[in-house]
Amino acid sequence: MADNLARRVIPAAESVPTMAMDAEKQWPPSRTAWYVAIMLMLANTLSFVDRQVFALLVQPIKMDLQISDTAISVLYGLSFTLFYVIVGIPVARLADRSSRRNIIAASVFVWSLATALCGVAKNFTQLFVARVGVGAGEGGLGPAAYSMLADYFPPQRLPAAMGVYQVGVYMGGAAALLLGGALSTVIPPGESITLPLLGTMKGWHLVFLALGVPGVLLALLLLTVREPRRMEHKGSEAKVPLPQFFAHVNSRKMAYFGIGLGFALMILVGNGSAAWIPAFLERKYGWTTAQIGAVYGLIVFFCGTSGTLAGGLFAATLRKRGVELANLYAPLLGFVLLIPITIAYPLMATAHAALVLIGMMNFFAGFNFGGGLAALQELTPNRMRALVSAGYMLTINLIGAALGPTIIALCTDYWFGDPRRLHEAIALVCAVASPLSVVALLIGIRGYKAAKLQGL
Secondary structure, eight states: OTTTTOOOBOOHHHHHHHHHHHHHHOOOOHHHHHHHHHHHHHHHHHHHHHHHHHHHTHHHHHHHHTOOHHHHHIIIIIHHHHHHHHHHHHHHHHHTTSOHHHHHHHHHHHHHHHHHHHTTOOSHHHHHHHHHHHHHHHTTHHHHHHHHHHHHSOTTTHHHHHHHHHHHHHHHHHHHHHHHHHHHHHSOTTOEEEETTTEEEEHHHHHHHHHHHHHHHHHHHGGGSOOOOOOOOTTOOSSOOHHHHHHHHHHTHHHHHHHHHHHHHHHHHHHHHHHHHHHHHHHHHOOOHHHHHHHHHHHIIIIIHHHHHHHHHHHHHHHHTTBTTHHHHHHHHHHHHHHHHHHHGGGOSSHHHHHHHHHHHHHHHHTTHHHHHHHHHHHSOGGGHHHHHHHHHHHHIIIIIIIHHHHHHHIIIIISOOGGGHHHHHHHHHHHHHHHHHHHHHHHHHHHHHHHHTTO
């Protein structure tokens, strides 16, 4: 294993052609590229606001609709993932040969409208359908955004750009918690209020309605982003036949499998935790929704965003220094450190001790994305990037977004049979999934090294 993780430096003879090739490609101006990265980060932020606010409202929704933890996990994960997965593949195929900017703008509009519809849902079925709409809209963002960034940034700067984009995960999660917590101090989520035209509704309905509006404005603002010229690989086609795509993936299957599964298991831990942390803080320590939103929201913002930026810069710096596996060393470090942190935080005796570890968990979870996503783009020819990204998104959402919250809920409802033992359910799931994520990523690193020897 020591040999597998040894530091390898790219020989100068290999780096010269790469630099010359990058110079010939005439990458877009740095100012333009970073403007696009920030706009896409804002879209990613909004997607996670609309996704994460549900976690803050778990308790009032559960009480209002009279449903179990397992049913809540279906609303949080399965309903969202269902159409996210179904829509993601065909939209990614479209993104590999048409305007990715237009796809992203349309996606933002659709999921924002669906979020607003969550604010008028009166029962489980209506809320399920609205959450399906949120997932369908968000399915078009990731693959198109990853592909665009790879055409705006040269390889040595791509990990940092991916890190900026992924900051949206934590900015969105923090904004959902902070805004939801602030609104709950004015109108408690479980309290009824009567509004003109809309009639009587609960406080949690108003949170969803308020969060649906910004997306319409952002969809219009995204039209200021220019579709980049595709930086084609030599001999690449405008439209790649599916047999050629599957042949490419098969030739690098160990790398794609290991990286995809490793991140999926890491996200199973992170997303499963994120779905239940507000309920965990309320059930174990007696915190209110307002307290959780204010304190946990700030932790997600500062720790998650700093970790994501640090990880992207770490991978980019190693890459500039010639470390061949730089893009995967950052996530390997983060995955290893997450093992003790994720197991320990639910078992802390006090809320403050738990929140310290939750902050560390957010930092090292974010640390992983910039390098890992850049590695996937490097493995993939231009006209296949959106489709490969969609496959990655499908994997992490089926395993991470859908199974993470549900496995924890099933442990609470059926293994322990007591909602008050939620903290034990979280620790149990993390104790299994966190170590497995490291094993999978090591497989991916081995496959990535083999692909490097093939010339990617």
